[in-house]
Amino acid sequence: MTTERAIELQEKAWELQTEGKLQDAIGACREAIDLMAQSEGPESADVANLLNDLAELQIEQQDFRTALASAEQAWKIEQVSPSLWIGEAPATIRIKTQTLLGNIRRTLGEYNRAERDLREALAIASTEFGPTSEASASASNEIGILYKHIGRFEDGLQLYEQALEVFVGAHGENSPQVGVIYHNLGGILFAKGDLAAAEGFARRSWEISKKQWGEEDIRTMADAVAYAAILDGLEHHTESETIYRRALGIYQTTLGTEHYEIAAVLHNLAALLAACNRCDEAEQHYRRALAIKEKLLGSDSPDVALTSNNLGRLLTDTGRPGEAVPLLTSAVTILEKSLLPEHPQRCAASENLQIALAQLRANLQPKDSSVAESASPGQS
Numbered sequence: 374m375t376t377e378r379a380i381e382l383q384e385k386a387w388e389l390q391t392e393g394k395l396q397d398a399i400g401a402c403r404e405a406i407d408l409m410a411q412s413e414g415p416e417s418a419d420v421a422n423l424l425n426d427l428a429e430l431q432i433e434q435q436d437f438r439t440a441l442a443s444a445e446q447a448w449k450i451e452q453v454s455p456s457l458w459i460g461e462a463p464a465t466i467r468i469k470t471q472t473l474l475g476n477i478r479r480t481l482g483e484y485n486r487a488e489r490d491l492r493e494a495l496a497i498a499s500t501e502f503g504p505t506s507e508a509s510a511s512a513s514n515e516i517g518i519l520y521k522h523i524g525r526f527e528d529g530l531q532l533y534e535q536a537l538e539v540f541v542g543a544h545g546e547n548s549p550q551v552g553v554i555y556h557n558l559g560g561i562l563f564a565k566g567d568l569a570a571a572e573g574f575a576r577r578s579w580e581i582s583k584k585q586w587g588e589e590d591i592r593t594m595a596d597a598v599a600y601a602a603i604l605d606g607l608e609h610h611t612e613s614e615t616i617y618r619r620a621l622g623i624y625q626t627t628l629g630t631e632h633y634e635i636a637a638v639l640h641n642l643a644a645l646l647a648a649c650n651r652c653d654e655a656e657q658h659y660r661r662a663l664a665i666k667e668k669l670l671g672s673d674s675p676d677v678a679l680t681s682n683n684l685g686r687l688l689t690d691t692g693r694p695g696e697a698v699p700l701l702t703s704a705v706t707i708l709e710k711s712l713l714p715e716h717p718q719r720c721a722a723s724e725n726l727q728i729a730l731a732q733l734r735a736n737l738q739p740k741d742s743s744v745a746e747s748a749s750p751g752q753s
Contacts, residue, residue: 375408375409375411375412376408376409376412376413376419378408379404379405379406379408379409379412379419379423380405382401382402382404382405382408383401383402383405383423383426385398385401386398386399386401386402386405386426386430387426389401390430390433393627395430395433395434396434398430399427399430399431399434402423402426402427402430403427405423406420406423406424406427409423415450416450416453416454417450418450418457418458418462418463418466420447420450421447421450421451421466421470422447422466422469424443424444424446424447424450425443425444425447425466425469425470425473427440427443428440428441428443428444428447428473428477429473431443432473432476432477435631435632435633435669437477437480437481437669437670438481440473440477441474441477441478441481444470444473444474444477445474447466447470447473448470448471448474451466451467451470460501461501461502464497464498464500464501464502465508467494467497468494468497468498468508468512471490471491471493471494471497472490472491472494472511472512472515474486474487474490475487475488475489475490475491475494475515475519476491476515476518478490479491479518479519479522480633480670480676481670481671481674482670482673482674482675482676482707482711484519484522484523484675484711487519488516488519491512491515491516491519492516494512494515495509495512495513495516498511498512499512505539506539507539507540507543507550509539510535510536510539510540511536513532513533513535513536514532514533514536514553514554514557516529516532517529517530517532517533517536517557517561518557520532520561521557521560521561521564522675523711523712523713523716524564524712524713524715524716524717524718524719525713526561526564526565529561530558530561530562533554533557533558533561536554537551537554537555537558540554547581547584548581549581549582549585551581552577552578552581552582552585552596553578555574555575555577555578555581556574556575556578556595556596556599558571558574559571559572559573559574559575559576559578559599559600559603560575560599562574563575563599563602563603563606564717566717568603568606568607571603571606572600572603572604572607575596575599575600575603576600578596578599578600579593579596579597579599579600581596582595582596589623591623591624591627591628591634594619594620594623594624595634597616597619597620598616598617598620598634598637598638598641600616601613601616601617601620601641602641604616605641605644605645605648608648610645610648610649613645614642614645617638617641617642617645618642620638621635621638621639621642624638631665631668631669632665633665633666633669633670635662635665636661636662636663636665636666636669636680637662639658639659639661639662639665640658640659640662640679640680640683642658643655643656643657643658643659643662643683643684643687644683646658647683647686647687647690652687652690652691655687656684656687656688656691659680659683659684659687660684662680663677663680663681663684666680672703673707674707675707675708675711675712677707678703678704678707678708678711678722679704679708679718681700681701681703681704682700682701682704682705682708682718682721682722682725684697684700685697685698685700685701685704685725685726685729686701686725686728686729688700688729689701689725689728689729689732692732694729694730694732694733694736695733695736697725697729698726698729698730698733701722701725701726701729702726704722704725704726705719705722705723705726708722
């Protein structure tokens with residue numbers, strides 16, 4: 374009876390999640406965990422599975438550190454008796470745990486540990502389901518996302534291409550699964566600087582999501598925002614601004630005002646406005662994006678550093694290097710720890726810091742130094 378009630382609560386949590394009632398869903402999930410632990414013991418596979426559900430809810434609530442603790446608790450259960458975790462159902466739980474750990478750590482900028490977690494998810498999937506299975510393709514896709522962030526572009530592209538072949542074969546070229554890979558291919562090619570190739574993949578991803586989910590679904594808007602970023606790079610600013618502002622409205626209505634996706638759109642919109650010399654509005658959006666990211670991710674996050682870098686460059690360009698230098702110094706320090714030396718974002722931050730420092734030194738030089746020197750010819 375206790376187990377049956379726990380299952381009912383798990384299903385209730387899923388229902389509440391669908392309705393957007395995350396706090397209620399978390400409460401139901403925690404109650405289910407307690408009941409399942411009473412019924413089957415605190416180290417059962419069902420408890421670990423429920424902890425994964427809890428971590429997903431906490432991620433959606435933007436409580437990343439707490440989500441990490443929940444996923445780590447599931448992982449600890451899985452280490453107690455490894456011989457009991459053999460077979461497809463246990464393997465599926467383990468893959469989910471490792472994927473959650475890896476993605477949360479990627480979000481928090483803990484890239485080395487994230488790679489270990491995601492590589493373990495791929496190893497489990499390949500062993501239990503085969504290297505060309507959908508489980509392995511999904512795991513490869515997650516590693517590709519990480520590699521985009523740290524600058525291992527060619528490795529990421531290879532993983533995406535492998536995943537794409539599997540999903541096209543399993544679901545067809547117009548499936549949501551393929552749309553996800555197109556989205557990610559567009560993102561990594563954009564990060565690499567190949568805008569022409571990125572544009573085609575991102576546009577196709579958006580087209581698939583519009584047909585699958587509708588124009589205003591948040592999943593559709595995620596693809597739209599990714600496409601808009603590429604349009605920015607191609608200097609199609611009017612079209613991309615329209616997309617950003619529409620996405621911002623939908624996100625704020627659906628997700629609230631302090632969600633990570635809000636910060637990401639504000640960051641991109643600010644970059645567009647800066648490129649169009651609308652600096653006051655750009656600064657306002659950068660500062661709001663920075664505040665949201667710092668609250669959600671912590672001040673030492675690489676994602677925070679990217680917004681600090683952009684805001685610092687804007688302040689330098691508007692003649693305020695004294696305000697820019699601390700932001701850029703922090704950004705460079707964080708990115709040097711987390712990104713490869715040749716990563717474009719790390720290189721840009723270092724260059725921006727040097728520009729700001731040079732401008733600051735120039736501003737501190739006496740403006741009439743040459744006149745003052747010639748007025749005292751007898752001094753040496």
